Amino acid sequence: xxxxxxxxxxxxxxxxxxxxxxxxxxxxxxxxxxxxxxxxxxxxxxxxxxxxxxxxxxxxxxxxxxxxxxxxxxxxxxxxxxxxxxxxxxxxxxxxxxxxxxxxxxxxxxxxxxxxxxxxxxxxxxxxxxxxxxxxxxxxxxxxxxxxxxxxxxxxxxxxxxxxxxxxxxxxxxxxxxxxxxxxxxxxxxxxxxxxxxxxxxxxxxxxxxxxxxxxxxxxxxxxxxxxxxxxxxxxxxxxxxxxxxxxxxxxxxxxxxxxxxxxxxxxxxxxxxxxxxxxxxxxxxxxxxxxxxxxxxxxxxxxxxxxxxxxxxxxxxxxxxxxxxxxxxxxxxxxxxxxxxxxxxxxxxxxxxxxxxxxxxxxxx
Numbered sequence: 300x301x302x303x304x305x306x307x308x309x310x311x312x313x314x315x316x317x318x319x320x321x322x323x324x325x326x327x328x329x330x331x332x333x334x335x336x337x338x339x340x341x342x343x344x345x346x347x348x349x350x351x352x353x354x355x356x357x358x359x360x361x362x363x364x365x366x367x368x369x370x371x372x373x374x375x376x377x378x379x380x381x382x383x384x385x386x387x388x389x390x391x392x393x394x395x396x397x398x399x400x401x402x403x404x405x406x407x408x409x410x411x412x413x414x415x416x417x418x419x420x421x422x423x424x425x426x427x428x429x430x431x432x433x434x435x436x437x438x439x440x441x442x443x444x445x446x447x448x449x450x451x452x453x454x455x456x457x458x459x460x461x462x463x464x465x466x467x468x469x470x471x472x473x474x475x476x477x478x479x480x481x482x483x484x485x486x487x488x489x490x491x492x493x494x495x496x497x498x499x500x501x502x503x504x505x506x507x508x509x510x511x512x513x514x515x516x517x518x519x520x521x522x523x524x525x526x527x528x529x530x531x532x533x534x535x536x537x538x539x540x541x542x543x544x545x546x547x548x549x550x551x552x553x554x555x556x557x558x559x560x561x562x563x564x565x566x567x568x569x570x571x572x573x574x575x576x577x578x579x580x581x582x583x584x585x586x587x588x589x590x591x592x593x594x595x596x597x598x599x600x601x602x603x604x605x606x607x608x609x610x611x612x613x614x615x616x617x618x619x620x621x622x623x624x625x626x627x628x629x630x631x632x633x634x635x636x637x638x639x640x641x642x643x644x645x646x647x648x649x650x651x652x653x654x655x656x657x658x659x660x661x662x663x664x665x
Contacts, residue, residue: 339384339479342419343371344411346404347394348427350454360457362394367425370458374472383472384420384479397427397453400434402547402652408434409441409543412449416541421448421478428453428502428510431488435497436649439486441544444537449486450474451497455510473522481526483519485534494520496532498646503616514617515641548655550574551648555581555614562594569601576661577608577651580636581644586611586620587627599634606661610637610651612644637665 345351351367352360368388375386389411395404412422426434435451442449452474474489486497488511495513503512521527552575554565569575582588588611589595602609611631613620619641622632632638639647654664 339421340419341384341386341421341423341475341478342412342415343386343388343423343425343475344408345388345390345394345425346400346408346427347391348397348425348453349456350425350458351394352457353459362396364390364394367458378472384475386475387419395427397430397434400426400430402437402549405434405437405441405547406545408438409545412438412442413541413543416447419447421481422450423474423478424449424451426451426453428455428490429505432497432501432511432643432645433649435486435488435500436643436646437547437653439496439498439646440650440653441547442486443542443544444539445486445541446484446537448478448481448483450478450489450494451486452489455505455508477520477526481520481528483533484536487519492522493518494522498649499643501616501643501645512616514643515619544653544657546656547652548576549652550576550655551579551651552577553579553581553644553648556583556588562592562598566594566598566601569598569605569607575605575607576655577610577664578602579610579612579639579644579647579651581614582611582620582631583614585615585618585624586613586622586631586638587625588631590627590630596634599631599636603635608637608651608661608664609635610639610647612639612642612647 345367347362349360351362351370353363353366355361368390371386371388375383391407408424415422424435424438431451431453438449438451439445473492477489477494481494483494488495488497488500490511491509493511493513495511495518496516499513499516500511501514502510503514504510516532517529519529519532550572552568552572569578580588599609601607611620620638622629622638642650651664
């Protein structure tokens with residue numbers, strides 16, 4: 300496998316585009332939609348998460364094998380007179396909470412999608428919401444030359460609750476319908492009637508149905524009485540065959556700076572963590588960090604000596620790291636820090652693990 304990534308040469312790529320204004324939204328599917336019927340086949344991968352949970356004997360939510368799969372089958376029968384696709388549900392043997400999702404589980408999903416790629420027109424992955432932005436971002440890189448729609452979805456409240464956001468019209472059937480009708484060749488998140496680019500999303504609210512946001516670009520599509528498609532954001536079809544990159548080097552640490560931060564602790568970590576590949580720094584505002592903290596400057600110098608990549612993201616929910624606004628940002632860039640533009644921390648970590656997993660050297664990540 301070539302060590303060169305099938306993405307942009309620079310670290311910042313499509314997952315850190317400039318902001319597209321809302322007035323670019325178009326109406327209708329255009330060339331991005333297709334007619335569906337029961338000849339259209341959709342594969343649903345159910346890995347676990349809140350949607351399929353029920354209260355256990357202690358009143359705590361826990362996965363119930365077979366429950367959600369049965370509910371999806373019942374839901375589809377209710378809509379048998381609509382032009383819905385044929386849906387196959389693969390329920391994973393060990394249903395897990397999203398906090399337990401990581402590179403091994405991402406690999407399992409990627410392998411299943413690769414094996415079934417030519418048997419289905421679209422794919423839905425049901426998982427927990429807490430780490431969905433990480434998982435879907437990772438899959439967006441692992442699925443190279445993806446030419447079909449892969450939609451991650453889940454719910455904040457279990458399907459069994461009467462006020463759940465997992466009810467058919469809200470999440471399950473909508474995700475299946477979008478996967479069947481949209482020719483959007485990438486990994487997406489569908490939540491709160493919005494189809495969003497996965498590696499531009501983050502979970503922003505743990506207490507409402509508006510759980511996910513795409514802070515720096517508008518949704519790819521929005522559901523209302525019809526489907527509004529943001530044509531300017533749709534990726535071109537790939538020119539090669541689907542490949543999967545399943546090696547993820549996750550020796551990446553995220554550090555959020557605060558005014559009370561102990562930089563000696565950061566120094567100790569860089570000195571003693573054998574095999575550390577990258578540090579993702581969540582900096583203030585548009586990418587500022589202290590210039591008068593000698594210990595911090597020494598940490599950056601040590602990272603450079605040890606070939607540890609340092610990537611700077613912003614603590615702000617919206618907006619990029621800007622290299623030209625403040626002199627302090629320029630000094631970071633001159634110190635070898637990679638500025639992540641307006642990439643989310645979730646996408647930054649996933650991309651670092653992906654690139655290192657492909658065998659790239661630190662100097663190739665710029």
